[in-house]
Amino acid sequence: MRAERAQIAVVGAGPAGIAAAVAARSCGAQVLLLDDNPDVGGQVWRRVQSGAAGGWRERVKQSGAEIRSGVTVFDAARIGGRVLLRCESAAGARVIDAERVVLATGARELFLPFPGWTLPGVFGVGGLQALVKNGLDVRGKRIVVGGSGPLLLAVAAYLSERGAKIELIAEQAEKSRMLGFAGAMVRQPGKIWQGAKLRASIIDVEYRFGAWIAEARGDDRVRQAVMNDGRVIEVDAIACGYGLVGNTQLAQVVGADVVHQASAKGKDSRDGKSQKRTDLSTGVSYGRVVVDDVMRTSVEGVLCAGEPLGIGGVETSLVEGTMAGYTAASRDDLARGLIPRRRRERAFAEALERAFALREDVLCLARPETIVCRCEDVTMARIAACDHWRGAKLLTRCGMGPCQGRVCGAAVEAMMGWAVRDVRPPVFPVSMNALAATGGATEAE
Amino acid sequence: MSTKFDAIVIGLGIVGCSCAWALSRRGLRVLAVGDAPIGGGATAAGMGHVAIMDDSEAQFRLTARSAELWMELRDELPPEAAVDYCGTLWIAADEEELNAAKGKHAFYQKRGVRTEVLDEQSIAEAEPNLRSGLAGGLRIIDDSIVYPPVVCEWMLKEVSRRGGAVKFAHVTSATRTQVWLGDGEMLNAGVVVLAGGDISAKLCGWLPVRPRKGHLVITDRYPGFCRHELVELGYLKNAHSHATESVAFNLQPRPTGQMLLGSSRQYGVEHAEVEARMVAWVIERAKLYMPRIGSLRVVRAWTGFRAATPDSLPIIGGRDGVDEPVMATGHEGLGLTTSLGTAELIASILTGARTTLDAAAYSASRDFGGHGGH
Amino acid sequence: MDTRAREVIEVFVDGRSVRVAPGVSVAAAVLNAGKACRSSVTGERRAALCGMGICFECRVEIDGVLHERSCMIEASEGMRVRTVDAG
Incomplete structure (x- = not known):
């Protein structure tokens, strides 16, 4: 297959990718924007037409960037001074041969296994929102929203607007932790307003700190949520997610440096539950792509922006995406002008992360028989009997299914403190035909 | 210690x-x-x-x-060892390879190994996803996977x-x-x-002893797509030659319905990276034998180094x-x-x-x- | 045919007619029909978790193609979807 030439290819059309495309186009560069969803906007702006989302959506559509949706980029390689992206879509396989690539691959939810979490009707928080945005009917459904982070409130409000009956919002973080966070919010007045507005739309709903879903019960689907205090709530659905994890797979495959700072917490602290740590923070960081001050990774021609650099939220992603777009278009000077803004946004994100740091309790919800790897149905007991991720993978096959450890890898990293870091192409399951068609391409059209 | x-x-x-x-x-x-x-x-x-x-x-x-010895050990092993006596099917693409299969059959028969020669029709029945028109093959009945x-x-x-x-x-x-x-x-x-x-x-x-790099891919679950460990009969001349690079069609059905597809052989390559070129070559080779395999989804790919001797x-x-x-x-x-x-x-x-x-x-x-x- | 031009799309989930609005994902159509998606390795009934194409729990058969992520695909007229709950 002959490769298709592009000056700048942006992977991911969430806020960071959109901003990168817009910025690069504003410098006159030719831009190809690739995304695996049916429409641009990423997860956070899925089907949102109003406000900032609508504005950016409009800007990118008017920018002159070529937008391709429904495209999965499954491999990236630096060859001959250029960056090759191997892609698959319903239309077939493609190789993009780009001068520069901006990786804006966003984030996924962190799921922490608890008994019953594999029952139909137990969703992620962002997961349920995404499904409802795409047509899932929640009118009249009783839902408990649990986990951690600002998303809980936003999603509860959204579900409530769509006719769901929110029974409880359970935030694992202690309220006292929010005091420091409030301090950070004082420096970010816009966000306080946003938060307050969210609260107003679900004013009647109980929002409890230091609370979590300990178990889901049901038969053919979820029927009850059991809370950490023993309270049993009849439900039609559960939305539970413990924050976000950046998608660093493509960056890793292209060879970009990624820092892993797995928590010091190892298997021992899990076995000996009596020695529960008093520190609420787990210190789990997962992988973060390393960039310089204008978003260049360690691989020449490859830039990265947004969540893969560490969870930062929409504002951070927009700033970093813009910076990456400028740098990709050889306007580092413009990117540099945004360094102070980026620093502010990152400081806010870090305060947020500290406020919602995971407590030990939610890392120990899985019972020995609880399934951790949903692709291969590997239980907690089998994983806990291993010493590290690679050993667990080989012996139990955890992480060897089609999700490639996106769900269980992050969970195991959080629960066991293991570094989870083996990434190889294809970074998504892909057809044999696509691998065959794209494997040979090295020359451009 | x-x-x-x-x-x-x-x-x-x-x-x-x-x-x-x-x-x-x-x-x-x-x-x-x-x-x-x-x-x-x-x-x-x-x-x-x-x-x-x-x-x-x-x-x-x-x-x-x-x-x-594997046969003797099978009952002692834990179920996760996933022992499966699926047998090997050596595929003969043409008459020449079928003759080779018959030669192998004679060799094995003389030594008490259970084998069976398949003709064009019986290999099609044994593995419906193989392309039509293959000359036949040889089934090694007691080969297994683990x-x-x-x-x-x-x-x-x-x-x-x-x-x-x-x-x-x-x-x-x-x-x-x-x-x-x-x-x-x-x-x-x-x-x-x-x-x-x-x-x-x-x-x-x-x-x-020299490292000889190999690539493998594994598919999602397609129960019944393939029943035997399949190996092309060109395998011997391809893989055992000491050419720098070669591929041969080799497909294995796991008990879960997943399939492992290989195989490639490379000398003089030290890095363990998955090479898109080699993966593509392995798949192209497979498609010559199983055209429908192209639409199946690959879940992962990886490499390894065999310890080869002269x-x-x-x-x-x-x-x-x-x-x-x-x-x-x-x-x-x-x-x-x-x-x-x-x-x-x-x-x-x-x-x-x-x-x-x-x-x-x-x-x-x-x-x-x-x-x-x- | 451009499905967006239609007001209602008819898909068949395990042979049963399900009507959805244009743009609705197959995962939503399946869940709205009271079905789950796939059977796990050990035979558990599973349905969508992440809603964004990474967990692979929402895999179904669509028009004869196995293991399609139903959350990433929009329902289209006449689509035939097969789930774990197919008879």
């Missing part, structure tokens, strides 16, 4: 684990030492095919004896249960009775066995008068199959236990045709 061991086995792959297990079963206190994890390296990367082969009499004897890392873990548990131990450490050098580790520690034992696969030559420079036979045993470990290496793509036979032979060499295998054929002192380090 203060405890004295009768034997130290270097290498935690299937060959090392089998040797440690076989020696401990014969009453030796064994220390298995090597880089973590257990069952990593080529063992983790390989397909897990137990195949009776006929390239040479020596290869046949080792694989056939090993297959017998998931090797689980077997390794089980074997080392048995070793520990019998007073042995496992130590995760990087070995930097070794003699017939001593092993030095990366942290400077020295271990002593009655005898040292080197089962280091492709890295064995790093410890004993003369060994004519004559495609493993190196088993010690050299007289040389202060170096007893060798159990160079098993190339047949490490899983031949691990149990190798272990039996090692046990025979070290303890005098009985074996039907002839050690001379695999001797470390044999003539490697100038490929050795001498």
Whole structure:
């Protein structure tokens, strides 16, 4: 297959990718924007037409960037001074041969296994929102929203607007932790307003700190949520997610440096539950792509922006995406002008992360028989009997299914403190035909 | 480590684990030492095919004896070892290859191995997803598949249960009775066995063992798509040639409905990266035999390094008068199959236990045709 | 045919007619029909978790193609979807 030439290819059309495309186009560069969803906007702006989302959506559509949706980029390689992206879509396989690539691959939810979490009707928080945005009917459904982070409130409000009956919002973080966070919010007045507005739309709903879903019960689907205090709530659905994890797979495959700072917490602290740590923070960081001050990774021609650099939220992603777009278009000077803004946004994100740091309790919800790897149905007991991720993978096959450890890898990293870091192409399951068609391409059209 | 061991086995792959297990079963206190994890390296990367082969009499004897030992072991292994007697189907694309299949059939029949020649129609019935118009094939009825890392873990548990131990450490050098580790520690034992696969030559420079890189991919679950381990009959001339690069169609159905697809062989490649070019080549080759395979989804791809020798036979045993470990290496793509036979032979060499295998054929002192380090 | 031009799309989930609005994902159509998606390795009934194409729990058969992520695909007229709950 002959490769298709592009000056700048942006992977991911969430806020960071959109901003990168817009910025690069504003410098006159030719831009190809690739995304695996049916429409641009990423997860956070899925089907949102109003406000900032609508504005950016409009800007990118008017920018002159070529937008391709429904495209999965499954491999990236630096060859001959250029960056090759191997892609698959319903239309077939493609190789993009780009001068520069901006990786804006966003984030996924962190799921922490608890008994019953594999029952139909137990969703992620962002997961349920995404499904409802795409047509899932929640009118009249009783839902408990649990986990951690600002998303809980936003999603509860959204579900409530769509006719769901929110029974409880359970935030694992202690309220006292929010005091420091409030301090950070004082420096970010816009966000306080946003938060307050969210609260107003679900004013009647109980929002409890230091609370979590300990178990889901049901038969053919979820029927009850059991809370950490023993309270049993009849439900039609559960939305539970413990924050976000950046998608660093493509960056890793292209060879970009990624820092892993797995928590010091190892298997021992899990076995000996009596020695529960008093520190609420787990210190789990997962992988973060390393960039310089204008978003260049360690691989020449490859830039990265947004969540893969560490969870930062929409504002951070927009700033970093813009910076990456400028740098990709050889306007580092413009990117540099945004360094102070980026620093502010990152400081806010870090305060947020500290406020919602995971407590030990939610890392120990899985019972020995609880399934951790949903692709291969590997239980907690089998994983806990291993010493590290690679050993667990080989012996139990955890992480060897089609999700490639996106769900269980992050969970195991959080629960066991293991570094989870083996990434190889294809970074998504892909057809044999696509691998065959794209494997040979090295020359451009 | 203060405890004295009768034997130290270097290498935690299937060959090392089998040797440690076989020696401990014969009453030796064994220390298995090597880089973590257990069952990593080529063992983790390989397909897990137990195949009776006929390239040479020596290869046949080792694989056939090993297959017998696998058969004896099957009921002892944990269910996660996923033993499945799916049989191998050698595919003959044309009349010439079918004649080769018939020749193999005669060879196996004479030696008591259950085989069956398939014609055009019966191979189509045996594997409906093969393209039509193939000449036929040869079914090796008692070939099987197994998931090797689980077997390794089980074997080392048995070793520990019998007073042995496992130590995760990087070995930097070794003699017939001593092993030095990366942290400077020295271990002593009655005898040292080197089962280091492709890295064995790093410890004993003369060994004519070279890494031969391979690529494999695994699909999502498509139960029933493929029923036997499928290998093209061109495999022998392709894969066993010492060309720099080659591929051959080799498909294995896992009990879960997933399929492993290989295989590629590359010399002189040191990096373990998955090469898109090689993966594409492997798939193109497969599509010549199974056109419909193109639409199946690949879940993962990976690589591994086989320990290849110039004559495609493993190196088993010690050299007289040389202060170096007893060798159990160079098993190339047949490490899983031949691990149990190798272990039996090692046990025979070290303890005098009985074996039907002839050690001379695999001797470390044999003539490697100038490929050795001498 | 451009499905967005239609007001209602008819898909068949395990043979049963399900009507959805244009743009609705197959996962939503399946869940709205009271079905789960796939059977796990050990035979558990599973349905969508992440909603964004990473967990692979929402895999179904669509028009004869196995293992399609139903959350990433929009329902289209006449689509035939097969789930774990197919008879």
